[in-house]
Amino acid sequence: MFNFVRTLVAMRKSLFALLLLMTLPALGQHEYPVDAFRPPLDIPLVLAGTFGELRSNHFHSGLDIKTQQREGLPVYAIGEGTVSRIKISHWGYGKVLYLAHPNGYTSVYAHLQKFSPAIEAYIKKIQYQKQSYEVEVFPDYGELRVEKGEVIAFSGNSGSSSGPHLHFEIRNSISERPTNPLLYGLEVRDATSPSIVEVYAYPLGPDAQANRSKSKIALNFTRQADGTYLADKLHAAGTIGFGVDVYDRQDLAANRNGVFSVRQLVNGTVYSDLDFKDFSFAETRYINTLIDYEHYGKYNKRIQRLFRAPGNRLNIYNTLQNDGKIDIAEGLTYNVELEVRDFAGNTTLLRIPVEGKREPLDEPARDPRTDTYVIASKPNNYDLGVAKVYFPANTFYEDFYIRLEKGQDTVTIHDNSVPAHRNFTLTFDASGYTPEQRRQLFIARLDERLRPSYSSTYKRGATLTTRTRYLGTYTLATDSVAPQVWARNFKENQWLTNYRYLRLHISDDLSGIDHYSARINGEWILMEYEPKSNTLTYNFDDKIADKTQCQLEVVVTDNVGNSTTFSSSFYRK
Numbered sequence: 001m002f003n004f005v006r007t008l009v010a011m012r013k014s015l016f017a018l019l020l021l022m023t024l025p026a027l028g029q030h031e032y033p034v035d036a037f038r039p040p041l042d043i044p045l046v047l048a049g050t051f052g053e054l055r056s057n058h059f060h061s062g063l064d065i066k067t068q069q070r071e072g073l074p075v076y077a078i079g080e081g082t083v084s085r086i087k088i089s090h091w092g093y094g095k096v097l098y099l100a101h102p103n104g105y106t107s108v109y110a111h112l113q114k115f116s117p118a119i120e121a122y123i124k125k126i127q128y129q130k131q132s133y134e135v136e137v138f139p140d141y142g143e144l145r146v147e148k149g150e151v152i153a154f155s156g157n158s159g160s161s162s163g164p165h166l167h168f169e170i171r172n173s174i175s176e177r178p179t180n181p182l183l184y185g186l187e188v189r190d191a192t193s194p195s196i197v198e199v200y201a202y203p204l205g206p207d208a209q210a211n212r213s214k215s216k217i218a219l220n221f222t223r224q225a226d227g228t229y230l231a232d233k234l235h236a237a238g239t240i241g242f243g244v245d246v247y248d249r250q251d252l253a254a255n256r257n258g259v260f261s262v263r264q265l266v267n268g269t270v271y272s273d274l275d276f277k278d279f280s281f282a283e284t285r286y287i288n289t290l291i292d293y294e295h296y297g298k299y300n301k302r303i304q305r306l307f308r309a310p311g312n313r314l315n316i317y318n319t320l321q322n323d324g325k326i327d328i329a330e331g332l333t334y335n336v337e338l339e340v341r342d343f344a345g346n347t348t349l350l351r352i353p354v355e356g357k358r359e360p361l362d363e364p365a366r367d368p369r370t371d372t373y374v375i376a377s378k379p380n381n382y383d384l385g386v387a388k389v390y391f392p393a394n395t396f397y398e399d400f401y402i403r404l405e406k407g408q409d410t411v412t413i414h415d416n417s418v419p420a421h422r423n424f425t426l427t428f429d430a431s432g433y434t435p436e437q438r439r440q441l442f443i444a445r446l447d448e449r450l451r452p453s454y455s456s457t458y459k460r461g462a463t464l465t466t467r468t469r470y471l472g473t474y475t476l477a478t479d480s481v482a483p484q485v486w487a488r489n490f491k492e493n494q495w496l497t498n499y500r501y502l503r504l505h506i507s508d509d510l511s512g513i514d515h516y517s518a519r520i521n522g523e524w525i526l527m528e529y530e531p532k533s534n535t536l537t538y539n540f541d542d543k544i545a546d547k548t549q550c551q552l553e554v555v556v557t558d559n560v561g562n563s564t565t566f567s568s569s570f571y572r573k
């Protein structure tokens with residue numbers, strides 16, 4: 001059944017693509033219609049995030065447009081089109097709308113507060129049919145048609161959003177590649193050049209060194225009279241590379257956003273050049289090979305490496321000479337230039353003079369060896385007593401010495417200095433627990449301060465299994481406390497005639513909320529769940545509660561199956 005539905009969806013999508021192909025003039029890869037679209041908001045566009053910005057496990061696929069710290073701003077269709085997808089989820093994009101345009105592009109509007117009345121009615125009907133707040137639908141072509149400039153939604157803060165804003169994308173409808181929305185002529189004021197926070201030199205070859213070091217080193221640099229930057233002379237030998245921590249500020253906001261392009265020249269020759277016009281979702285996670293992941297794990301700062309590191313399969317380079325690596329010969333000098341550019345063309349230039357010179361090392365290279373060497377291209381299995389860990393082939397980008405430790409109900413699988421591209425499997429043996437105890441067990445990941453967080457746990461007999469992409473410490477934890485549920489804006493037996501909303505608090509102390517359902521007089525009602533504020537909200541406009549005396553029953557269940565039933569009655573006329 002499930003496969004059948006998936007096939008239908010796939011068929012509909014390819015039919016849709018075919019229709020577009022037939023009705024469209026051929027689109028050049030780098031021709032973007034500059035005057036086709038209007039802005040999605042009618043306030044000046046101020047950005048809290050740019051396209052291609054470096055994020056966790058992905059490049060940012062759109063613009064984050066600030067909404068003046070408010071929700072509820074009208075969101076406009078940037079062009080005529082038809083709604084091709086609506087999704088509502090607790091995390092991720094929250095409430096999101098996809099609009100397919102006849103010129104071959106699809107615009108995406110995310111973290112919405114709500115949709116326009118027509119679209120809201122359409123999606124609520126489906127939510128009531130499926131008895132679920134979380135839904136995803138692909139309306140038929142032309143079923144929900146909108147005009148350019150029509151209000152399609154209202155901006156919000158739903159899903160994984162940390163403040164009110166509109167996440168806005170323009171994708172190629174056929175390839176689904178996200179493209180930089182600024183390519184379409186949207187205006188964002190920017191007269192500020194990018195900033196370079198830090199620059200690092202990386203000794204890469206086995207006999208490479210930079211400033212008496214075999215590990216990466218930070219370079220000092222100063223601003224020159226002409227506005228460019230100059231680094232102190234670097235002494236190096238062997239194969240080296242560079243990395244930069246950069247950001248860009250636009251006008252009217254202090255947000256540190258991503259830059260548009262970074263170019264590296266050696267003696268006038270381009271060694272690496274990448275920019276963010278577009279990319280593919282298939283490659284976005286390889287950002288973990290672009291940044292210095294170990295540095296990121298330690299300091300939570302992203303250094304963009306200007307050379308191609310092992311496992312890097314990114315296709316975002318315009319030019320890549322010698323993988324961006326520079327072979328330094330003793331006795332020669334090199335002029336390395338880094339050009340960092342924003343979309344508006346403001347450029348920051350940094351020059352690094354390099355002299356080929358081998359020097360005594362300040363300290364020997366640190367020894368990374370442990371008992372276990374992981375060959376990334378092979379599957380690897382390890383038995384750690386209380387738990388077994390299985391890494392499928394190509395879980396990792398490169399071979400490395402892994403640190404594995406075992407304790408009482410706890411295993412440590414290296415640390416957050418190494419990224420995993422795929423999920424690996426961790427299976428705990430819980431045969432030391434009674435079946436009753438096992439019911440409340442789950443696998444938790446411990447953060448640096450040893451606070452547990454639920455890792456999606458699958459139970460079978462006496463084993464608990466989780467699939468995860470995060471290296472670190474995992475333990476068996478017990479959740480014996482059911483979720484907490486209480487009324488936020490009403491009391492037992494209260495008259496709620498003039499109320500527009502019914503609000504409840506729901507939370508769980510340890511494993512987290514898994515699911516909930518709510519009924520009035522036995523009839524399922526849609527309650528919107530906002531996990532960031534632990535709130536369930538029912539909108540009386542849904543008109544289920546039309547009896548005078550209403551009996552509300554809400555059941556909330558946590559991730560190990562503990563559940564709480566909340567009951568209350570109220571009156572309305």
Ligand SMILES: [Zn+2]
Nearest residue numbers: 049063064167
């Ligand atoms: Zn965003």
